Amino acid sequence: MDAKNLAVRIARAPSGLPQRSDFVLVEEPMPVPAEGEVLFRAIYMSLDPSMRRKLPGPEGAPVPLGGTQQIGDLMIAGVPPPARGYMGGLVGQVVESRHADFVQGDLVQGGCWWQTFQSVPGHSLEKLAPGTSLSEALGLLGQHGFVAWCGMRNIGAARPGETVVVSAAGGAIGMIAGQLAKADGARVIGIASGDKVQYVVDELGFDACIDRHAEDVRVALDRLCPDGIDVYFDNVGGDVMLAAYDRMTDFGRIVICGMASEYNAVELPFGASLRPVLRKRLRIEGFVVYDHYEDQFADFQAEMRALIAAGKMKYRIEVIDGFEHAPDALARLLEGRNKGKMIVQLGSDPTD
């Protein structure tokens, strides 16, 4: 057994893109598992743009510019114990077990630091299912696959014939998100750069892929999505996200999965940032009532009548007398100087 326990610690807060000198490679003592713990040897570690988010920011910088980690900390891979093992960013093999569920040689997922040997509570490791390769466990069958699947299944929900756009299409999540949408019968357009552009089309079977360095993304989206975008699976945020946002169809779904373009930001973007939508798992949804009459109006009326009967629904109406006063009343309404629901009376009310 290789007795060296290499690890990476944070040397200083990066400014913009992290540099090699922001990190320090160290040798740590070999951990000794306590009762209930398992010592494992890391074999693969997933590298993820979101690691950038956790690094410390310039002194005094607010979240999200500064992450939760401090200078001197071990770099994090995934979510540390006591989180369950599938939240860890490492796969490896058990070296020594003091937990009943594991024996030496078991292939596991878990951990959470940039460190070769880690001793963690047994309940924060997961055994790999038989027949799963280590790289599958970190990729297609692991967190990245699951991220893509959750976003497409729970939010994107592409239907056959719809147009789906995936940013960072050649990245860990984008590759899978696009193929899931293809499997659902959608037309899928990627946005990528470098040699990933060709790969996404030739190997992954996307219908097209925009090279964001070679052409204007807005122009390319207009050409490739003449009827608009039904689902936009966003891994990058920033200008690419705005380009897609401006081209959504009615009832379009924007899956906010990542904001890689913003993780290196040294200042917050002007205006509303969508980063809280990701961090807080927000849903921002618009609706137009006319879409719902057919399905829900009867339910609504039944519930509203019951609330009115129970004295739980009050309402204030300001009656405007005739069309003569309606334009002024509209202006007052737009200024918020109305007293309640405004209606214009145009004749006598037989129900009054």
Next chain:
Amino acid sequence: MDAKNLAVRIARAPSGLPQRSDFVLVEEPMPVPAEGEVLFRAIYMSLDPSMRRKLPGPEGAPVPLGGTQQIGDLMIAGVPPPARGYMGGLVGQVVESRHADFVQGDLVQGGCWWQTFQSVPGHSLEKLAPGTSLSEALGLLGQHGFVAWCGMRNIGAARPGETVVVSAAGGAIGMIAGQLAKADGARVIGIASGDKVQYVVDELGFDACIDRHAEDVRVALDRLCPDGIDVYFDNVGGDVMLAAYDRMTDFGRIVICGMASEYNAVELPFGASLRPVLRKRLRIEGFVVYDHYEDQFADFQAEMRALIAAGKMKYRIEVIDGFEHAPDALARLLEGRNKGKMIVQLGSDPTD
């Protein structure tokens, strides 16, 4: 019967807040119903901030600054036929029917112009349910009630004990949205102005109401929602919306129902506007995968294994050799210069 058929037409494109002189009051000929049509007398018309959105903008102004109406057009109330009657913004009484479903004296909803007498296809009128007053049909039991209900039921979905904030709380929709949330057991904070502030608390039973003219909305929200906002029901957009947005809890829901503060805008706000979210009924939703493992990871793996077996799921991995190269690889990943999913290999892979 009052033989005058008064109507309001658009005299010119308003700049900012509409003025009386932007409209002209005219007398139109009395309509004569054709076969299948119904002539009705308008009794109440709903006045809505969204009417502003339909007015023409400055010459050459793009949607949404300019609406779809032209100078000289009749002002619209609701959605014109052939839309169903519940989309009309008028209630009234049938004067003459040439449609088998209606007789003189029937109380109806429909129409769609600022006009006293209208002759419309019978299928674009709705008869009022027995016992419904005309003002209820335009308010609690009509479109405004339904708007509030759709937004709260389909998107907001407030649970008991949650904190709900409603802007334009004393307006046609806000009044109802807040009371629906109260009926669901939520704590409800309104944002309003003028004497509506007191009304919302004293009469409608909201837990509190912020006077947006008397205090800083952000400071007031911090005081009244110390644990954040679970549901924000937005009728106004603009700064008030941003104040609430910044204070959402995890898994918060923002219901984009109206943007009254922006309807008078003479230029588009800088940066991303949320107006398309309303107009196009978009859903923008963020998620964090860790929330879904417990419920969905098994489903995901089953589906992914099937896709892999069917040859429908490919994946490209770029393997980085050891921690020494991991910091550089992270920077390359953040620049998008990776070749696919990046993983760092830290030891030999027994599954390889």
